[in-house]
Amino acid sequence: MRISDMANRIQPSLTRKLFDMAKQYDDVIDFTLGDPDYETPDYIKKAGCEAILGGKTKYSANAGLQELRNVISDRIKKETNIVYNPEKEIQITVGAMEGIYLSLCCLINPGEEVIIPTPYWVNYKHMTEILNGVPVFVAADEEHDFIVTADAVRAAITDKTRVIIINSPNNPTGTVYDYDTLLAISQIAIENDITIIFDECYKSILYDGAKFVSILDCPGMKEHAVIVNSCSKRYSMTGWRLGYLAGPEELITNLPKLQENIAACAPLPSQYAAITALSGDDKASDDMRNGYELRRNVLVEGINSIDKLSCKYPKGTFYAMVNIQKTGLKSEEFAYELLQSVQVAVVPGITYGEASEGYVRIAYTMHEDKIKEGLRRIKQFVDSL
Numbered sequence: 001m002r003i004s005d006m007a008n009r010i011q012p013s014l015t016r017k018l019f020d021m022a023k024q025y026d027d028v029i030d031f032t033l034g035d036p037d038y039e040t041p042d043y044i045k046k047a048g049c050e051a052i053l054g055g056k057t058k059y060s061a062n063a064g065l066q067e068l069r070n071v072i073s074d075r076i077k078k079e080t081n082i083v084y085n086p087e088k089e090i091q092i093t094v095g096a097m098e099g100i101y102l103s104l105c106c107l108i109n110p111g112e113e114v115i116i117p118t119p120y121w122v123n124y125k126h127m128t129e130i131l132n133g134v135p136v137f138v139a140a141d142e143e144h145d146f147i148v149t150a151d152a153v154r155a156a157i158t159d160k161t162r163v164i165i166i167n168s169p170n171n172p173t174g175t176v177y178d179y180d181t182l183l184a185i186s187q188i189a190i191e192n193d194i195t196i197i198f199d200e201c202y203k204s205i206l207y208d209g210a211k212f213v214s215i216l217d218c219p220g221m222k223e224h225a226v227i228v229n230s231c232s233k234r235y236s237m238t239g240w241r242l243g244y245l246a247g248p249e250e251l252i253t254n255l256p257k258l259q260e261n262i263a264a265c266a267p268l269p270s271q272y273a274a275i276t277a278l279s280g281d282d283k284a285s286d287d288m289r290n291g292y293e294l295r296r297n298v299l300v301e302g303i304n305s306i307d308k309l310s311c312k313y314p315k316g317t318f319y320a321m322v323n324i325q326k327t328g329l330k331s332e333e334f335a336y337e338l339l340q341s342v343q344v345a346v347v348p349g350i351t352y353g354e355a356s357e358g359y360v361r362i363a364y365t366m367h368e369d370k371i372k373e374g375l376r377r378i379k380q381f382v383d384s385l
């Protein structure tokens with residue numbers, strides 16, 4: 001059997017590799033995946049169960065349930081004062097991941113370029129490459145809070161640039177983009193007729209008074225941006241696989257025919273559960289956010305007490321980038337030796353681009369007692385170097 005060049009070219013991420021390796025150990029502290037230990041709130045689980053018991057287990061329209069699209073349109077209007085036509089400008093997807101992929105399918109041809117600020121979520125790169133597009137990386141550094149500058153974005157643009165992907169709050173850094181930066185990048189996009197894919201999946205998880213800024217807050221961006229979101233992080237619904245897109249009609253109305261050939265539709269019980277989730281008061285997600293803040297503080301304080309390691313307080317998400325440069329180890333070397341020595345799994349920074357070498361990512365998605373035990377083991381490992 002001959003395997004395609006594309007399939008051979010795309011390799012599993014180091015995130016998944018370390019996650020799989022961690023399963024070989026009985027007493028591992030696994031900081032790799034961004035999969036919260038919080039349960040989906042009971043009222044949402046109940047809605048999903050009632051949908052199943054009520055026989056709502058068939059296909060929906062490729063674009064998703066109209067009722068759910070109405071709820072999403074109402075929510076976006078409430079949050080941004082921007083109105084999206086729920087019939088022609090909202091698409092339900094199998095998680096945000098499929099939403100980004102479908103958007104790229106519609107926006108780039110082979111050989112065309114996608115600007116991706118680094119550190120980046122690795123799937124942006126892989127999705128672009130699967131479509132035979134060209135990822136163009138623009139580096140951001142810790143000194144500037146891992147926020148890419150508008151000047152750096154402008155310098156990366158060519159006549160083949162079609163898309164800029166912005167993720168705020170950011171995985172893997174926890175960075176939250178400010179209005180002035182987004183405004184400058186949005187103006188560049190409009191000038192060059194470039195679409196911004198704006199991934200806002202972590203916008204409910206913010207700390208220390210940080211304010212979420214939507215790309216829709218920038219003038220003219222409704223016509224030049226695709227908004228990507230999901231229920232995964234806000235409601236701890238990662239396994240329900242329910243995401244959504246909001247964007248210009250010319251883009252969104254092309255998505256159902258692609259959805260038909262990829263997944264038909266998002267799972268119907270998940271769509272009914274999402275109606276309940278997105279119509280609620282979000283108290284449960286606020287409680288989770290408070291829990292993440294406590295965990296963040298435990299983690300960062302612990303890391304900064306370990307010789308040769310340092311970590312800034314992330315302003316959002318449940319990820320932290322730990323600076324390991326003073327250990328003298330490359331990020332992969334650090335991660336493999338840490339796992340083998342003390343059974344703690346972290347993600348090598350190189351996973352997220354060359355600009356992330358010298359760091360490891362930790363997902364603080366577990367109880368603080370386990371975080372403290374992980375910190376104890378990390379200290380033991382670093383002290384032994």
